Amino acid sequence: MQRFATARDAALQLRPDEPVYCFRPKVLVEEAHNFMAMFPGETAYAVKTNGENIVLETLARNGVHTFDVASPGEFAAVRRVAPDAQMLYMHPIKAQSDIRLALETYGIRVLAADHEDEIAKITRIVRALDIDPGSITLYIRLQTKGHAAYELSKKFGAAPAHAVELLQRADRIGYRVGICFHVGSQIEDPDTYERALRAADWVRNRAGVTLAGLDVGGGFPAEYRPDPKRKGTEMPGLGQLMSRLRNDIDEYGFGDLPLVAEPGRVIVAKAFSLIVRVLLRKGKRLYINDGIWASLSDSWTGKITLPARFIPDPAKKIRHGNADNVVPFRVCGATCDSVDILSRPFWLPETVDTGDWIEIGNIGAYSLSLRTRFNGFYPDTFVEVETTFEAGETPEGLASLETMSPGE
Ligand SMILES: *Cc1c(COP(=O)(O)O)cnc(C)c1O
Numbered sequence: 001m002q003r004f005a006t007a008r009d010a011a012l013q014l015r016p017d018e019p020v021y022c023f024r025p026k027v028l029v030e031e032a033h034n035f036m037a038m039f040p041g042e043t044a045y046a047v048k049t050n051g052e053n054i055v056l057e058t059l060a061r062n063g064v065h066t067f068d069v070a071s072p073g074e075f076a077a078v079r080r081v082a083p084d085a086q087m088l089y090m091h092p093i094k095a096q097s098d099i100r101l102a103l104e105t106y107g108i109r110v111l112a113a114d115h116e117d118e119i120a121k122i123t124r125i126v127r128a129l130d131i132d133p134g135s136i137t138l139y140i141r142l143q144t145k146g147h148a149a150y151e152l153s154k155k156f157g158a159a160p161a162h163a164v165e166l167l168q169r170a171d172r173i174g175y176r177v178g179i180c181f182h183v184g185s186q187i188e189d190p191d192t193y194e195r196a197l198r199a200a201d202w203v204r205n206r207a208g209v210t211l212a213g214l215d216v217g218g219g220f221p222a223e224y225r226p227d228p229k230r231k232g233t234e235m236p237g238l239g240q241l242m243s244r245l246r247n248d249i250d251e252y253g254f255g256d257l258p259l260v261a262e263p264g265r266v267i268v269a270k271a272f273s274l275i276v277r278v279l280l281r282k283g284k285r286l287y288i289n290d291g292i293w294a295s296l297s298d299s300w301t302g303k304i305t306l307p308a309r310f311i312p313d314p315a316k317k318i319r320h321g322n323a324d325n326v327v328p329f330r331v332c333g334a335t336c337d338s339v340d341i342l343s344r345p346f347w348l349p350e351t352v353d354t355g356d357w358i359e360i361g362n363i364g365a366y367s368l369s370l371r372t373r374f375n376g377f378y379p380d381t382f383v384e385v386e387t388t389f390e391a392g393e394t395p396e397g398l399a400s401l402e403t404m405s406p407g408e
């Protein structure tokens with residue numbers, strides 16, 4: 001992988017016409033260590049957030065020994081780069097053949113379920129393979145309520161009273177049992193984890209079984225740009241959120257249990273930025289060489305405002321407008337699909353034009369893991385970048401909404 005000090009250097013030297021992912025291994029390691037230092041339990045990286053070999057490898061080489069996986073593709077991806085890593089198979093609804101593969105071939109011994117029929121599926125295979133249920137930890141996934149960019153409580157999780165029954169059922173079969181929840185991705189309400197812990201407490205008290213662990217899932221928010229259009233509680237930083245989580249864990253009496261978290265986004269978001277090129281400017285519209293079917297689907301569906309930095313092409317001698325005037329541009333993606341238009345504008349100097357580049361920051365999560373080959377576009381070029389996105393020079397202004405507020 002070619003290395004550059006900054007994404008600007010990469011753009012100006014490579015003059016790329018295709019999108020370029022700028023990987024920052026140091027940032028990835030720092031963010032992982034930061035999380036692990038704050039979370040009082042095992043940190044299981046959620047592979048679906050960004051399952052690239054370089055990401056898994058960098059994490060595995062730097063102290064991440066546990067991975068949250070959901071499919072045969074993810075089992076294989078982890079095994080390939082981290083043969084000794086522990087895998088937690090936390091998908092609550094699994095194919096029979098995948099359960100068998102997990103137990104038999106990959107030696108996975110931690111699974112999740114949110115329904116009695118799923119417990120029955122798992123148990124059939126456990127019996128067929130003559131595995132001692134006592135060697136398996138079965139987490140019962142609890143439904144949670146809260147606000148996140150992505151709500152998952154409507155899709156997965158047992159209601160509290162149902163979870164009580166499931167815990168008792170799994171315990172009777174002989175499994176080690178735990179409670180898990182996943183509050184959704186990019187939580188937008190600081191009370192989210194407390195509400196989930198309160199529900200877990202209720203369930204534990206009624207189930208009357210010995211718990212082998214509590215898994216608080218993912219959802220920890222990455223720092224994007226504030227979106228003034230969206231009303232809601234101001235989110236505290238990760239440090240504050242974590243200190244509250246630690247307190248709540250103790251307060252609800254879970255402090256003595258083995259704890260697990262499954263962070264994805266918060267660990268990998270800042271580890272990548274993306275260089276895109278303006279294929280054409282049409283008034284206040286920019287047509288770029290990436291879009292919602294490639295790296296930008298998360299910012300589209302999650303209505304996430306990403307930071308963008310203008311990298312003007314120095315070969316362009318004539319410019320119109322004032323470089324200090326930062327204005328919103330509607331951003332259209334590369335495909336011929338009419339929905340391929342970002343839901344949030346990019347704020348850029350009004351001088352931006354056809355042929356310029358834009359570095360989109362904090363794009364490591366749910367970006368390249370969600371890209372499709374739709375319309376024949378498939379960004380797959382990677383470079384390594386040494387400095388953080390924030391450290392990059394900003395002579396043209398970091399094109400964020402903040403730049404627009406007076407007094408800054
Ligand atoms: C997606 C997912 C995660 C990771 O969520 P983030 O919001 O990226 O931290 C963790 N656990 C489960 C079960 C998931 O489905």
